[in-house]
Amino acid sequence: MFVFDAHVDTLYRLLERGETLAEAKGHVQLEHLQGGKGAQFFAAFVDPKYYHGLAMHRTMEMIDLFWQMVEEHSNILAFAGSAAEIKQAVAQGRLACLLAIEGGEALEATLAALRLYYRLGVRLVTLTWNYRNALAAGQWEGPEGGGLSKFGRQVVAEMNRLGMLVDVSHLNEPSFWDVVQVSKDPVLASHSNARALCDHPRNLTDEQIRAVADRGGVVGVNFCPAFLRPDRRASAEQVVEQIAYLINVGGQGCPALGSDFDGIDDVPGGLEHYGKLRSLEGLLRQKGFSTAVIEKVLGGNLLRLCAQVLD
Numbered sequence: 001m002f003v004f005d006a007h008v009d010t011l012y013r014l015l016e017r018g019e020t021l022a023e024a025k026g027h028v029q030l031e032h033l034q035g036g037k038g039a040q041f042f043a044a045f046v047d048p049k050y051y052h053g054l055a056m057h058r059t060m061e062m063i064d065l066f067w068q069m070v071e072e073h074s075n076i077l078a079f080a081g082s083a084a085e086i087k088q089a090v091a092q093g094r095l096a097c098l099l100a101i102e103g104g105e106a107l108e109a110t111l112a113a114l115r116l117y118y119r120l121g122v123r124l125v126t127l128t129w130n131y132r133n134a135l136a137a138g139q140w141e142g143p144e145g146g147g148l149s150k151f152g153r154q155v156v157a158e159m160n161r162l163g164m165l166v167d168v169s170h171l172n173e174p175s176f177w178d179v180v181q182v183s184k185d186p187v188l189a190s191h192s193n194a195r196a197l198c199d200h201p202r203n204l205t206d207e208q209i210r211a212v213a214d215r216g217g218v219v220g221v222n223f224c225p226a227f228l229r230p231d232r233r234a235s236a237e238q239v240v241e242q243i244a245y246l247i248n249v250g251g252q253g254c255p256a257l258g259s260d261f262d263g264i265d266d267v268p269g270g271l272e273h274y275g276k277l278r279s280l281e282g283l284l285r286q287k288g289f290s291t292a293v294i295e296k297v298l299g300g301n302l303l304r305l306c307a308q309v310l311d
């Protein structure tokens, strides 16, 4: 079955540790990426320690690492910048690798950077991490952090024009609602859960889930135990519960996967590494979901969104 995950921080982990993918010992290792039909968004996460003067520099290093990784392992990995290229990679038996930026700080407040990132392969931008930046405010700022700035509106409009996915994960509520109003394309929450099941500011309210789903967007379920259960004692069961809840609130077209592997310290029991993603198929089947619904959740919904926005 085709499996498409919307968010891993493997590039960040590798760069921080000075490792190559072949040497990786985190949640995502080379052996996990082989075999099976799949696609993956690799995020270039801008750590706050690089915000002051080095955000673009660090982003370039991660983009460079992405391309080195894809070229070094071209027998199993292939770059994809569209749904058509994802399908092509899968048909060749390779994992389709898509490039994302997590943190609008990477733009250093110029649309020129956004356009050049697109040319370098970036197809998704998570507008903020947890703080306020030139575009919008992250969830740690709370509602008083304000919404989308004038520049943020220009960024969303330019992303719509270029054909890039606008990611609302990490945004505070005012910024979220501004983006949903401004974006002409459906948006995605690449790695966020339902707040009704785990009351954490990184998670989405039912109104937010409906707003994303009603416009054709998707929500990638995050495996971070703190976003799955208030006591953090999460297992794959809670991931399945999140999927079931998102279907109830947003419909079958809403849920996707956004594991956050290599970006989280703890993992749910049963989902210890990337190689276990595919075990969700069996767990969803045990819960009584049909093959058609499981196909949508594990990859079909995110591929549909990519086809609509990127192609």
Ligand SMILES: [Zn+2]
Binding pocket: 102, 170, 191, 263
């Ligand atoms: Zn994140």
